[in-house]
Amino acid sequence: MNYTVVLPAAGSGKRMKADKNKLLLELFGKPIFIYTLEVFEQDPQCEAIWLAVKADERAIIERYVNDYGITKVKGYAQGGMERQDSVRACLEAVPPCGVVLVHDAARPFIASRVIAELVNEAEKTGAAIAAVPVKDTIKKAAGGIITETVDRAQLWMIQTPQAFRYELLLNAAQAAHKEGFLGTDEAMLVERMGLPVHIVESTYENVKMTTPEDLIYGKAILESRKQ
Numbered sequence: 001m002n003y004t005v006v007l008p009a010a011g012s013g014k015r016m017k018a019d020k021n022k023l024l025l026e027l028f029g030k031p032i033f034i035y036t037l038e039v040f041e042q043d044p045q046c047e048a049i050w051l052a053v054k055a056d057e058r059a060i061i062e063r064y065v066n067d068y069g070i071t072k073v074k075g076y077a078q079g080g081m082e083r084q085d086s087v088r089a090c091l092e093a094v095p096p097c098g099v100v101l102v103h104d105a106a107r108p109f110i111a112s113r114v115i116a117e118l119v120n121e122a123e124k125t126g127a128a129i130a131a132v133p134v135k136d137t138i139k140k141a142a143g144g145i146i147t148e149t150v151d152r153a154q155l156w157m158i159q160t161p162q163a164f165r166y167e168l169l170l171n172a173a174q175a176a177h178k179e180g181f182l183g184t185d186e187a188m189l190v191e192r193m194g195l196p197v198h199i200v201e202s203t204y205e206n207v208k209m210t211t212p213e214d215l216i217y218g219k220a221i222l223e224s225r226k227q
């Protein structure tokens with residue numbers, strides 16, 4: 001099944017504490033978001049890539065896209081205040097398609113196997129998201145005192161990509177906007193419509209470049225892939 005991917009890239013990367021959008025930071029001389037784009041450029045099932053970008057970063061991003069020979073970028077949408085606004089702007093801009101994937105431009109190490117499983121599952125059931133089992137013990141606390149230890153066997157760390165039938169996600173995103181609901185991922189918007197969202201087990205390598213230490217891990221992943 002072919003799909004369109006929507007990449008929110010309009011953040012500012014505050015937690016990275018860099019002097020520019022973290023997506024433009026380089027790992028071994030190549031900007032982070034180009035690694036992400038290359039995964040989809042090389043996936044034969046990916047039909048089109050759409051990016052949500054800040055108005056004043058569009059020119060530099062477009063230049064990199066051209067310089068690195070990324071041919072599948074079909075359009076840009078203007079990012080919004082929140083990630084959810086950026087994703088909605090992109091969903092409203094893309095031509096309707098069967099399955100749409102939403103993937104953080106800041107996750108350059110996504111495995112092709114996970115993308116393929118997500119697309120199949122979304123085609124079959126409507127909604128599927130990438131996740132990995134929680135490794136640590138998780139507890140709830142109030143005022144620094146533990147109130148509860150949560151059963152780890154039921155906990156997943158949620159990543160992107162998140163894959164959906166296009167109409168289903170567009171409707172859920174527009175309903176959330178109308179009702180003033182702000183979620184932290186696309187799945188939440190679909191969950192609140194009462195629809196099931198399926199998990200596809202992903203890899204721990206699919207980390208989001210968020211804080212400075214993530215860059216060290218990112219370089220180590222790239223090194224290990226060279227061997």
Ligand code: CTP
Pocket residue numbers: 007008009010011012013014015016022023052079080081082083084086087104105106107208209210
């Ligand atoms: N993003 C976006 N529009 C926003 C906020 C975030 O398109 N208004 C994008 C980011 O560019 C990133 C992805 O959503 O690719 C995941 O968000 P996050 O890791 O939180 O990135 P930032 O918001 O840039 O970082 P921070 O929260 O540290 O400022």
Ligand code: MG
Pocket residue numbers: 011083
């Ligand atoms: Mg953010």
